[in-house]
Amino acid sequence: MTVERTNLGRMTTFVLIPGGGGDAWYWHLVEAELTRRGHDVVNVDLPADDEKAGLREYADVVDAAVGERTDPILVALSMGGFTAAMVAARRPVSAIVFVNAMIPLPGEKLEDWGEATGQSAAQREQSVREGRDPDADFDLRAAFFHDVPADLTEYALSHDRDQSERAFGDRCEFEAWPSVPIRVLAGRDDHLFPAEFQRRVAHERLGVEAELVPGGHLAPLSHPVELADRVERS
Template sequence: MRSVGRMTTFVFIPGAGGDAWYWHRVAAELTARGHEAISVDLPAEDDKAGLPEYADAVDAAVGERAEPVLVALSLGGFTAAAVAARRPVAGIVFVNAMIPLPGETASAWGEVTGSAEARRELALRQGRDPDADVDLRADFFQDVPEDLIAYALSHDRDESERIFGDPCVFEAWPAVPIRVLTGRDDRMFPAVFQQRVARERLGVEAELLPGGHLVPLSHPVEVADLVERSGTASTAPDCATD
């Protein structure tokens, strides 16, 4: 068990499907180190729920706790930005996450950032079919233990379409430490792509760690180590918000 200092409240925001379970291994690791870990279920299957309702769910889970650190996976990056616009936070950690610009939608994000072309280029370099359809096992779960894959696929949730069309309403990133953690083997958002987006949009260098897109399941200790240090990080965004 390792700890780097005082107790911190970490709020874990899932990606598509909205299932807090994807953070359970990292949350358990940080709880064992004396921190408070809040994993939030999002109303992903509710067709009427969009980004404001996702932010409502995080607000409700956090309650009166002061200045938590938000930790967002994949699509959860949009929710983290929306929450940080509403309430004070001590920091934000993006984990293989979509980093929005003010007013951007998740559906536009891929085209604007070039994520599809980045995936295609990575597949070509690795000798995989660049035109193959996305495969959950190959592209999301390639390094996740088999028992966790079985559970995840048997409890898979649909994601409503509204979340992809809601603009992410915020004016600028808060002046708090913001970190970007990137799986070296991520096939959905390749590491080089994530590093570029982090520089362009936040002015920060993405930190590499082992694992694919679902590093909270495949490498929870490594993720916890980096997340735990977020409270002491001094890097704030240079604010590439336009």
Template sequence: MRTHASPTFVLIPGAGGSAFYWHRLAEELTGRGREAVAVDLPGADDSAGLAEYADAVVAAIGDRTRIVLVAQSMGGFTAPLVCERVPVDLLVLLNAMVPAPGETPGDWWENTGQPQARAAYAASEGRPAGGEFDALVEFFHDVPPEVTAAVLARREPDQSGTPFEKPWPLERWPDVPTRFLQGRDDRFFPLEFQRRVVAERLGIPVDEMPGGHLVALSRPRELADRLETYLL
């Protein structure tokens, strides 16, 4: 088995499952001498649920050790399943959904009050509350234009509804050191909403940094800096 002098960052994307989401952060981390493994999930596969997503992450990890698992958004449902199967040194939830035992990802939204929190935050910024989702407004508002263009030039990843239908299978959170890092400018999962959900479900504080929901695209250097501090 290989051994690594430094941790390997394994990066789990959110809905759509595209590893490309992480390309700027991965470049930043590798430039610092770290290994970064961005995982593609089978998001478009109607036969794939959370178990198959976890399979994809475990396969990507292979025989690597000293794993720092970083999970974005919907990846918060997959990462704990991975922690039950392979040794993980640290789990970092980034602008993530935090599941409760037996909860489906489809029920998470109403259970947590996310639609109301999203609408209230929009109103506080003077935007229409409760309107149709607009990715440019809610996801890409702080992403550099050239990065947005590069992302949008790619085929938009499809996300099957299958993983939203089955209950999250764990009875409790895995016994793995866990940090929660939230972009304070996230319009989709507002900071105060996340503070409440994380306190209720994990009982840990929320760390914050500048940036919106796609912080790995908007602020990869600052995000890498924050991840590095968790290794100290």
């Protein structure tokens, strides 16, 4: 899973999977950059606000969007890591790239991931180190948008889609990771999933070393070109 390959100079299919809320818009700048470079990009919108849809339905949507394309690279943001695992169990993929992502264990539920990984404690410790009040009420802007340009932040917050609770009780249906390169890109300034936390989880769950990238949790909005550079090397 640690073997490096380069896709520079050839067309590759990248499948961009969003996190909570399921909105493909969060990937739109990376999509544009990879498309400009001559790649085939499938930017998937998930039915995350549908109470009848869960992880299995999310994987169905991604699978259908990929269609007859062969050996795509899955690129998953945040909660999208669970969807990516299930898609990779259904069809051949050439690589998986996690971006500030929730990396599941086989059969794990989304609702159990935080406690199992120690995410809350890691977030709290980082807040203390960096001088933020660890007991403050959750602030969407501070957690997700602290380094995102103001115009993109306002657009995102004004078009915010609810994430249904249904998916959190679903188990991630896969038995093992495929024998393909798997990379973990961790935002250096992520307030939600601190970089050192991501490094630990990547090592424990995948046996790989996470790579630091510029930006916070929403690096696809704050540093799209730099992120596209890293994704393109998968």
